[in-house]
Each structure stands twice: as structure tokens, then as C-alpha cells.
Amino acid sequence: MPSVYEVFRRERPGAAMQHAGSIAAPDERFAEIYAREQYGRRGESDALWLVPRDAVQEIDDFVDEFDLKYRRVDGYSLKERLKEARELAGSSRRDEPGTP
């Protein structure tokens, strides 16, 4: 029976590896050739990682019984806090590129 391998791909040196897809292959040798052909033949990758799916530890249960909104990104408005901070500092919104 073939095994499934998850393939990660890097577009250029220094970039982050990103999940590209998965392949089914009878063993690691086949997996290497198939990954090269599916994710490397067009020059679209600078490196690949091949990970047997069995080696992936999945976590999909997250507990938040007490609804701690303030720990979530949508828990409070960053805009409001920045406005308050600016008012405290007596300055208005800055328009330089890159400032929030």
C-alpha cells in the first residue's frame, strides 16, 4: 500500500517552507522522484521537504473554557489603543509609510 507524504516547498533561498500538497508513493525512493517531478520540474522550487504523513503530529483540540477574549487577536481593538496612546502623547496620527 502506498504511503502519503506531505510536501513542503521553498520558492527561493531564505523564504519560508510552505505546504505544497501531498503525494502517495510506495516508498521514500518513489516519493523523492514524484516530489521532484510534481513540485520541481518547472523551476518553481529551490528546495523541498518530504514528510511522511505518519510523522506529522496533528493538534486540533483547543480549550478556551473561560472565554479569554483578551488573548485573541480579535479580543480588543488595536486601533482604539493606538488612539489612546497618541492622545496621551499629545501627537496626531503619523503618515509615514510602515506605521500602523
Add this chain to the structure above:
Amino acid sequence: MSSPSRVDLLLDLADDELILGWRNSEWTGIAPFLEEDVAFSSIAQNEIGHARALYELAARELGTDADAVAFDRPVAEYRSAPLVELRRLEWARTIARHWLYETADAVRLEVLKASDDAELAGIAAKIDREEVYHRIHAEMWIDRLLGSDEGRPRLDAALDELWPYALGVLDDELRPELVTRVEAKLGRSLPDVDPVPRGKHETELADLLEEMTSVRRSAPAGARW
């Protein structure tokens, strides 16, 4: 035996790669499983890429272009080995042919890489860098079929059928090396048979060329793609 001219040598290689590339591409869409379909089709494309580079060198000497050399010759002028011409749309035979061809091709490329003709040595080295992966692919399939109760007898039958054709890919002096490599991998001896030599075409070649050149023949002269 007189040694073939440079153009003939280029055409031996180019015609083998073009015809085998075409034959292998007949699996596109119907290979045993999706990943193999993509890989085998990609290998077929590589072979046709090698053929194009070789036709370009030949065309320069012949004062024409690569497409004309590849598509406009009569069947009798093709120099391909009968091994690549056979239509064998059955997986054990396809793998047997793929591996026998890649093994023979490796022997031939090693000689060419050491050629005094720098251009020939250069293109042989370039082709060989891609063929490395074709050989890995072929060998892992051979290992897999040999290791299976269903695969082994089917592969063995295919190898015995194709062996005289495989010998015909190489000139006399290179054949012993092919025998050594093939027997070492299989761990058995192969029948002592007469090679089916290059230049004696299988009837399947005419059908293949008919299909392969149909678009080119249907277009008005001077059409650009």
C-alpha cells in the same frame, strides 16, 4: 565496420529520444496512478527536449532546422533503434523497455562524454545530468517489480522479449558492457541472442510518424507556432 558520421551519430541519439519520448507519452492520462502519470509524462518531455537539442546540432550541419529534421524525413531515413519503436502499452513491458533503454543509453553517454568533440561531449554531459533521474526512476521500478510475486514473472517475460532489441541500441563494441550491467542487476543471465539492429524498422514506426507529424502536415507551409 565504418564509423558513422557525426550527423548520423547525432540522429541515432535524437531519433531514439524522440521516438521513446513519444511512446512514453502514450501513458499520459492512463498510467497506473496519478503520481506516476505526472512523473512518466515529465520523463517523456525530457526525452523530447534532449531530441530537440540534438536535432539542432544535426540541423546546423545539414543546413536546415530542427523541426524539418525531426518531422520531414521518410520513415526509412529514421535511425532509431527498434527497441524504442515498439508499441507496448503494458506496464511491465514499458518498465522493461524504459530500464533497458536507460541502461544502454548510460553506456553510450559515458563514451560520448569522453569524446574529443567538445560540443558532443558537452551535450552528452548535459543530457546525462537529467538521465540520472530517469535511471533512478527505472531502477526503483525494476526493484519493485522484482520484489513482487505478480511483478517478477511479468517483468522477466518482458525483459526476455525485449532483450534482442535492447542489444540493438548499442554498437557491437559497447554491447558487452550492457550485458554486464543488466545481468548484474537482475542476478541472472539473459538469452544469448542476435541483436535487432538499428535501421531495420518496426511497422509500428510508420504509424507513429503518421500520427506525430499529422499537425505539421496539415498546416500550410510556413505556419509559425
